[in-house]
Amino acid sequence: MIAEPAALTFRQALLAMLGVSLVLMLSALDQTVIGNALPSIVAQLQGFELYAWVATGYLLASIVTIPVFGRLGDYFGRKPFVLAATVLFTLASLVCALAPSMPWLVAGRVMQGIGGGMLVGTAFACVPELFPDTAQRLRWQMLLSTMFSVINSIGPGLGGYLTGQFGWRSVFWLNLPLGALALFFAWRYLPWYRPQRSAPVRLDWLGALLVVLSLGGLQLFVEHLSNGSAATSLVLAAITLAAWLGLVWQQRRCPNPLLPGALFADRSVRLLFVLAVLAGGVMFTLLFYLPLLLQGGYGYSPVEAGLLITPLALSITLGAIVNSRLMTRLANPNWLPLGGFTALLCACAALAAVGREAGFNTLLGLILLAGLGLGFVFLNLTVFTQTLAERQYLGIATALQQSLRLVGGLLGTALMASLVNLLYARYVQVALQASGDLHALARLADPQVLMSAAGELPMAELQLARQALVQALGSGLLGCALCALLALLVMSRLPAVDLGERRALR
Template identity: 70%
Template sequence: MTLPSPPALSFKQALLAMLGLSLVLMLSALDQTVIGNALPSIVAQLQGFELYAWVATGYLLASIVTIPIFGRLGDYFGRKPFVLAATVVFTLASLVCALAPSIPVLVLGRGLQGVGGGMLIGTAFACIPELFPDTRQRLRWQILLSALFSVVNALGPGLGGYLTEAFGWRSVFYINLPLGVLALFFAWRYLPWYRPLRRGAIRLDWLGALLIAVVLGSLQLWVEWLGQSSTTASAALGGLCLVALLALVGWERRCPHALLPAALFKAGSVRQLFVLSLLAGAIMFTLLFYLPLLLQGSYGYSPQDAGLLITPLALSITLGAIVNGRVITHLRNPNRVPLAGFAVLALACLGLWWAGLGASFHRLLGLILLAGLGLGFILMNLTVFTQTLAAREFLGIATALTQSLRLVGGLLGTAVMGALVKLLYVVHLRHAFDAIDQGAALAPYLDPQVLLQPGSAHDNGALLALARQALAQGLGTGLLLCAALAAVALWVLMRLPPVALSRAPAPVAPEEQ
């Protein structure tokens, strides 16, 4: 027996419900764009450049594990309670980050933020197809959501730079406190609660979640420690990752309540979309967290000026999504839009690599704008395509997994970029100093933190310029890798059959409370 579907929402009800969703999602979106630009100042003050990547990946790793868990819980209980709980967790974790006395405590706070962010992504995004079962109507409301996001995304990097210079980096976390309270009120007051019909006991795949955490955590450590730890330690981490991965695959095939149900991966098109989410996330998070380091460490821009340059990345992602939503339903082959997005993204990454330290402010601005526009043509489509192709019973977990794999890509991308920067910076720096017979003056510059603290005792203009160039060369290799990932995504996307967006999913069978 199925409970009757709730009546269609009026325009006012839909607007207020989407306002509640947008506010809670913007908490996470604002934190991503603000923290990236503040990160160089954070590691400079707390003296923890070796944990630069962990401030990003700690958040991502916690999100990755919690997204599928709460995506599944949302399928069982409805999503509203978890949206509210996630908002509370995220807001309190922001307070922990703001008060952090050291980088390890900040990483812990970021992990707690990741738990809240994972709960949000795993449940809030899946609310949209429940509120708007028709694909075309859903796209129209997602355009509105993107328009609201544009304000926050545009303000994020510039706001982060301004707050960091004017009030210190801790203010970028304090700002989440009033926003969290506002988001909590609107979500509690206006977001409908659809409770799916349940039969029997609810069982969750906790072992699967633990194995996912072990696989990703050991893989991240292996990448970051590669070449910097003993061969035995590297081999142990690699072996642990492989064993956990094999155990995860075997367990998920046998588990009757698998976190990653095998039936979800049977459709080849859905698997391809998951791969594309992984690649898009690797490129996006690498740019978000390492472009500020390039601009501040290599180009010497202040946090505020770097924020002005990073702003177009976030703004044009939203702009691209808005343009995308207007045209994609009118195309016979909607796949052409993300194809164009990955092509533009590859060109932008190549341009940033090719520009060199002589690039003007306006050239950098244009290239970053181009990268964001490409991502705007990609991200929303991957979610909508997955929601269109996934079976109705897997809608929540499929949506959550799309977002989760984007974060997996981000975790791996930022970890690889961090390892490349630490390794190649030293290699290029030694070569440059040896070339001018300044090997004896090398030691103070081995830590890239010196580039984020102008006016220090080691602020020798000529040597500092060599260090900036070395950092730019290391980061440039990462940009080339991003361009290569975009090329791989183009190849995968060209093999994806055209996705028909005219199908409206079967109505949800909920009760509204």
């Protein structure tokens, strides 16, 4: 049982939330600042086949650590894990900054993912713990989500500027002073509420291992569909299926499961978790592959691509601000995420349809629309989940909402990687056959050429390769549109959420 915290003064609340905000800023900034640097990273370190792993290595590590440390926070309080996560994340950024190769960078990103998962799993759960009153909690949650969106909006432009001016390593060097600042404020001002425990702590470590095997196996299976052997794909499919079945069995028999069955008993909470997967898949696919589309497909520089991608996160902020003003005034706040998913559907479908003929302003408008849609989705999913979840599961429910977004991101980026590897080479081959110039196939078959040797290609070959990349990524964007459409169908089944009450406190 968690001891009811004493009410905070305004100054105490402000300083405590400043500590939480600075810590979350590390994770928020890294979600968007790295995407715009990825093409430059691949150009220098080579290894385009590991492009997706720079994203998915981080996501996979975060997916597991978010629920684990969400539960540990329920047992021991949040503050120790917030501090440990900040230290680990900062050190991992140093590893990434010094990376001499893509495998080294992926290893550093996995370390960052562990730290980032600890941050998200504990820092977001501090809000309902610090502010048990529903109205006060809602105001601070909106403020925190808005701050998160603001930092996200700074990331792409900052990443493009730093990469263009100082090289991609500066993106990671930036985290060192920010990490030190976040560590000071969290250590100095974040309260430590120690839960009252009457039983020894038991964690579902086997469940965590099975989560890693099931999601990691699924990711590898999806990636090998495009360029792996049939035998390898079958083995990975078997491992993934066995891990999923083992996870279900473990969660049913374990007295302290990583994923409490009672949390999934509420149909509305289950639907919110499904929506988190779908929304996360679309968001992370856009964050990590729009830079590749803009730089590799359209030929924009990192700075120009940053100017285009910045509105994605900037409009997420705008959407979140408008959303926060409206959500408590509507009789049915479900209309807000319904509108968000509709905007996301239109934006992704249009980005897939416009092709290479789209100009700067057209791309800018569509990216703005996509961000606006996401701004009307994520805040609501978090607040709805915290409103509907029982008090005893509040920490793990909040952590799972964040974690399942990463699950969606993991699957979305892995599927996009497979589509790019499969379709790009096919489109290049078809185009070269039509022009009778198949001798250039070996030179253009790998998208890596658009990042590391674009200036050395004849103009005709360069345009052909860029067109193939845009077509391949367009297929993935159509997949994002389908995810948004599925989310609309799921949202239509979610009963109206009453933000004025919490069932757990009735």
